[in-house]
Amino acid sequence: DSGVTQTPKHLITATGQRVTLRCSPRSGDLSVYWYQQSLDQGLQFLIQYYNGEERAKGNILERFSAQQFPDLHSELNLSSLELGDSALYFCASSVEGHTEAFFGQGTRLTVV
């Protein structure tokens, strides 16, 4: 158990809908990362938050947004969903960016 909790584990939704994925980092970790993993694009960095503020942006679509709350949990919002958004979404956390990141088990999103 990495200490990073992601909910829900599985999500099935229709095209055009909006979903929210939740991540609780390890106790004491200030950095939260979001990644998308799909068969055709591999592991893609989406966005990083550090202590409530956005620190870095990767290949995140405009339809996607994220935030980190004062209690350090984070949410990834995906809207106007398309079939191609079906993927595993991982959250990871770390104390400081250069130490190892600890990954959650992921949320498997299926868009039908």
Place this chain on the structure above:
Amino acid sequence: AQSVTQLGSHVSVSEGALVLLRCNYSSSVPPYLFWYVQYPNQGLQLLLKYTTGATLVKGINGFEAEFKKSETSFHLTKPSAHMSDAAEYFCAVSDQANNNDMRFGAGTRLTVKP
């Protein structure tokens, strides 16, 4: 920005054979380097990391990696493959010049044949 290239998206070895997974990095400052493993339907788990000091790093499950600055490489090896090593392996890099943000390679899927 820092980046990682993993050579070979698929590697197949026989049980008992040497495992060699290749990783080359790009970083403008001394990097921190990591190898992660992902078993089916699971998250990524840290195998080993290099930050400073000894360039040969030992990790879990008998894996090790050597940081070679002159070759900008951090290849992962294991002397004798086991069936349970079948998984996807990711190399990652971070550095202070880029807010210590971690970036991953595309991954290498290791298959172990009996």
